[in-house]
Amino acid sequence: MVSSEKYIQNRLDERKVLGTYRSLRTESDLVDFCSNDYLGFARYPALKVSIQQEIDAHPLNLNGATGSRLISGNITYTEELEQQIASFHKNEAGLLFNSGYDANVGLFSSLPQKGDTIIHDELIHASIIDGARLSHANRYTFRHNDLKSLQGKLKQAKGVCYVVIESIYSMDGDTPPIVEILKLTEQYSANLIVDEAHAVGLYPFGLISHLGVQDKVFARVVTFGKALGCHGAIILGSNLLREYLINFSRAFIYTTAASFQQIAAVKMAYELLSKSSPEIEKLNCNINLFKQGIKQSETYPLLQSDSAIQCIILNNNERAKHAAQTLQNSGLDVRAILSPTVAKGAERIRICIHSYNTAEDINLLTSTINNIIHA
Known part of the structure; x- marks a missing residue:
């Protein structure tokens, strides 16, 4: 029997030989x-000041959330912020998650079921792939930004179908043909989900709102750790989707909620974004x-x-x-x-x-x- 330490060392040595070894760096x-x-x-600096002022204006809030939002970690302030962010992005509702990774894993592991179909661009973010794997749904990949390849996969879809793209891709920085993809998803009765992590900031409301097609998109994931300069994420969609995630998304249900300080930072960042x-x-x-x-x-x-x-x-x-x-x-x-x-x-x-x-x-x-x- 091989020891776990030997296995770990061998894998790290392989990475070093291949030139793919990762290490942390400080500032x-x-x-x-x-x-x-x-x-x-x-x-x-002005955002730091406004965050501190917001925290000082709510002195009774705790340092930590003390539990998941379904137990002791939910406050009115968080629910009001969710609605404000949803309105900002011209959506009906939103649900906060502790990170973009959590949001994608929480969405894709809970929504598609065995017998359903997930079709995603080959360059989609790893968090979406990880969530899709947990769903046990059928999963297909289409060539990057290739409408013909996407259509071929749509013809193979079974059950409820979800097509997943990024509005700006994190590694290539390019934009997919969103309007044309929407036409295909409508033709095949599929649901389009868009990760907007790298679009918010370049476009204040995100690219989907910029194009005016938010009502045709089933769900969006917006993260706060990029242009907003803080931490966390929100899944935007219908009230029905929000209620579903509260009931079935394990990444939401079984984690301690974000602290008041983190939520206040997101609120102040959105206020700054509206003036930027x-x-x-x-x-x-x-x-x-x-x-x-x-x-x-x-x-x-x-x-x-x-x-x-x-x-x-x-x-x-x-x-x-x-x-x-x-x-x-x-x-x-x-x-x-x-x-x-x-x-x-x-x-x-x-x-x-x-x-x-x-x-x-x-x-x-x-x-x-x-x-x-x-x-």
């Missing part, structure tokens, strides 16, 4: 081109400045993206790690994304643009990348 003084803090809310047109405009200007500064390479291309997520494909782990290290040596915090996180051959550096990045920093970034890919 640095490098210029941030890797975080999801697209609008700078996580570092925004200048930051959103600056973010879009910085995205355009970055794209204009990159000299395209056929060997190491910049992926097509109009979002804050920009990627240079470098084809293998070692080249991606070398490029990231070169950028870090230049004072720029850019990280390599390695297989198996992305497919083998699609290894890359993933650049996140922010409203607070300066033109000088972006120019240094693009010139350094150009030297790397055209060396």
